[in-house]
Amino acid sequence: MLQSRLQMLSYIIRQFIFYLQEHPDLLNDLLNVLAPRVDHTRVVDIMRKAGQLPLVKPYMVAVQSNNVSAVNEALNELYIEEEDYDRLRESIDYHDNFDQISLAQRVEKHELVEFRRIAALIYKKAGRWRQSIALSKKDNLYKDAMETCSQSGDRDLAEELLGYFVEQGKKECFAACLFTCYDLIRADVALELAWMNNIVDFAFPYLLQFLREYTSKVDELIKDKLETINEVKSKEKEEKDMVAQQNMYASLLPLALPAPPMPGMGEVMILDMEPCLLMACLQWVDISQGPWC
Numbered sequence: 001m002l003q004s005r006l007q008m009l010s011y012i013i014r015q016f017i018f019y020l021q022e023h024p025d026l027l028n029d030l031l032n033v034l035a036p037r038v039d040h041t042r043v044v045d046i047m048r049k050a051g052q053l054p055l056v057k058p059y060m061v062a063v064q065s066n067n068v069s070a071v072n073e074a075l076n077e078l079y080i081e082e083e084d085y086d087r088l089r090e091s092i093d094y095h096d097n098f099d100q101i102s103l104a105q106r107v108e109k110h111e112l113v114e115f116r117r118i119a120a121l122i123y124k125k126a127g128r129w130r131q132s133i134a135l136s137k138k139d140n141l142y143k144d145a146m147e148t149c150s151q152s153g154d155r156d157l158a159e160e161l162l163g164y165f166v167e168q169g170k171k172e173c174f175a176a177c178l179f180t181c182y183d184l185i186r187a188d189v190a191l192e193l194a195w196m197n198n199i200v201d202f203a204f205p206y207l208l209q210f211l212r213e214y215t216s217k218v219d220e221l222i223k224d225k226l227e228t229i230n231e232v233k234s235k236e237k238e239e240k241d242m243v244a245q246q247n248m249y250a251s252l253l254p255l256a257l258p259a260p261p262m263p264g265m266g267e268v269m270i271l272d273m274e275p276c277l278l279m280a281c282l283q284w285v286d287i288s289q290g291p292w293c
Contacts, residue, residue: 017046024055031059041070054078064095072098080107085114092122100126113139124148129157137164142173146180158184166193171202178206 031038040063047053053074060071072095079088092103100122108119116139123132129152136145142165149158158181165174178190187210194203 024052028056028059031056032062035059035063040066040068044070044074048074064091067095067097069097069099073103076103080110080115083112083115085112085118088115089118089121092118092125096125108135113141117141117144120144120148124151129154133157133161137161142170142176146173146177149177150181150184153184155184155186159186159189162190162193166197166199171199174199175202175205178203179209182206182209 031043040060043056044053044060047056057075057078060075064071064075072091076088076091076098079085079091092098092100104119104122104126107115110116110119116135120132120135120139120141121144123129123135129148132148133145136142136148145161149161152158158177162174162177162181162185165171165177174193178185187207190203190206191200194200
């Protein structure tokens, strides 16, 4: 089984080399037919050694969905040579299996600003925030720098960028950065920079928004606190009403009757009575039993 497979691969390679030498115009058709069986990395290596990568560009575009590193890097090289920055950006957005830092270092000094912008994008994707922001500032791509700061979640980077705009006299960028990095910049830092550089007017919309947000948060906290207090008071009132109701029911119950005397207890009580009291009791018994006995 393995031997037959190797023979098949060897046959495919021979056919591929034959078409490359004799019918290069039909090479993409052959590769598209053999795409499920051919090794894409090996094809790219053969074409790179032959110096004919552009010849199989349609084939590589067709199989790039497999996200093979060799194919991605070969196409990225072709896009750089062709100065097709739109296709390069699309390639790195949808196919990330390539040496990102190497590509960024290659295009960060490109003469076209869009390629340098792609380098900043790659650094941002790789988490190298400071390098990405530095490239964006160098090319005056301040919007990209602010968005990178916001995505980084790094307060120090955001406040450094804010100070940079103040130093460069970029008042509008200062105001825009306050809102783009709103969750990162501290209000006291923003107000201090604005006051010391006489640009409070540019910081005032941010401060209004900040005060509004915190006032709303305080109002919500007070509301939650009052609701909690009312719930506690309501629960205490219910408990007091329950106790009062139980006490009312207890007061309506009849008093307990004395237990009947045990046998023999009556005789002991009679013997213990005073003589005069005993005579009165006997007379009362005789009178009460007289007519009915």
